[in-house]
Amino acid sequence: MDKEYLIQKWLNEALTDDEKTAFDKLDDAELNQLIVENARHFKASHFDNLKDFNIFKSQYELSKNKVKKFNKLAPFLRIAGVLVVSLGIYFTFFANHHTHIETLASQKATIELPDHSIVELNALSSIEYNDKNWKNNRVLTLDGEAYFKVEQGKTFDVNTKIGVVTVVGTAFNVKQRNNYFEVKCFEGIVKVVSDSIERQLVAGDIFQILEGKFYEGKVLSNSPKWQQNISEFYAIPVKEVLSELERQYNIEVIIKNIDANRLFTGGFPNDNLENALIAITQPMNMTYELSSSKLVIIHGSKH
Template sequence: MTENDLLKKWLNDELTDAEKDAFSKQPDYAINQNIIDKAKHFKASQFSKAEDFKTFKANYQNKTPVKRLTWLQPFISIAAALIIGFGVYFTFFNSDIVEVKTLIAQQTTTSLPDQSTVILNADSKITYDSDTWNTTRRLNLEGEAYFKVAKGKTFDVVTPNGTVTVIGTEFNVKARKAYFEIMCFEGIVKVTSDTITEQLVAGETFRILNKKFTQSKTIDLEPQWTNNRSSFKSVPLKKVFDELERQYNIKVLFKNTDLSRVFTGVFVNDNIENALISITKPMNLTFEISSPKQVLIHGNKN
């Protein structure tokens, strides 16, 4: 009788006393008995006949390690994406973020929820949350804007260059690349930029230009650009021509021109030739309008 035949009869409790004695002396008897003893603690949902034991044993001996539940991974990824998606939704869509922006050669006036007024210069943008405006008057500015703030709680203008804080006043903020300037026309303005904090009253200006801080005075009652005139005081020519491009939607090219020279003066925002004359004549430069969208500036050939 083969080993498998003995095992089959043992499972069916059909062994004779002599066969039982022989079966108990087999090397795997203890293992088989342990399996049977532990199986008594479970209830089988289906009954397997002894004739199937050869198949069972072959499967048991050749079993492969249990695979991890990798099928869960796609669902975990989907769940994570949904969580992020809901976060974005409730951050941006469920909050009333208002954005007002102007294009090149454009200005616009807008009212805030507290009836404060903002006039945006060309190529500028403000954003704020109208849901929280009554408790926190705070907006973000990129570019240049003139503010007429209604009296009330603290009013913050946050820019990449620094923050301007007021209660109720009129002031202008210019926040361009490497150019941060605040002009106070009424009331008191607090300005914070990096390690510098200053308080301005009407007629005072604050400026950080190319990392250099200066303060000065102004006799203007409002920013000149609101009346179609761009005004500069000791500003490098590069910044002046940047503003010209912004106001007229043109490209300015240069030949033998020192753009680090400083300019003090005004140009109009509604006539390109007059504007170019205002800039070039006092700086001993010449200009050439090579196309409707392009201007060439000639410097001295010294």
């Protein structure tokens, strides 16, 4: 019997006994039955009769091809399903008690930790810690810059890619940006370890590693200037200064005819871009142009 004729009568539930026997012998009869059985589990918002059998035929052939492709991929999908479930279990039971907080460009944030210690994040920075076991293990990971006001208690560790800062209760600032690592102690005592270099800082001490070189210094203020919307630098390569400018204003800076390693001492405001550009360029005999709201070009002096 004609296959299309049998399918059309089957859809209308008008098969005779002989026709049903012939239909059951079709190579895709099981697929047809599966479509009907699965369709019974769905509710449609509206129903349209198929007035043109050719439309149904094209839809049917398309669905048949999709099912065949699916069957070829089934073993791989089963493996992927096991992996997804396994990862889901891992993140549900082992990773969901980790807290991750980050700031965007030109954004700052203040976070209170479970022990009431305070962390102030500078722009484009992040911290991550385990809040479930914080009482017994006060450890967090920092990427970027943050000021810490730590409550007395067990040892408090700040891990960065370049070094580890350990305290009991104190106030300090940690900055870790690419090849720039700096710790300023404002209160109490801070222990800093980076590779083979280990120092104990007291209030006013600075620990700094810049492009692999270690420096020590003194800070005269009692808190980091960026809390007052001022980025401050002492003998820092101008490329690091301009990188901070990009973070604070969410812009791109292009330099032309400038020695990027030339040292800069000074600061710039974080709430007025033109004043910030003047504060950076004028002392270094440079000029700038605002190419757009998001692009700044800085030129070196012409000789």
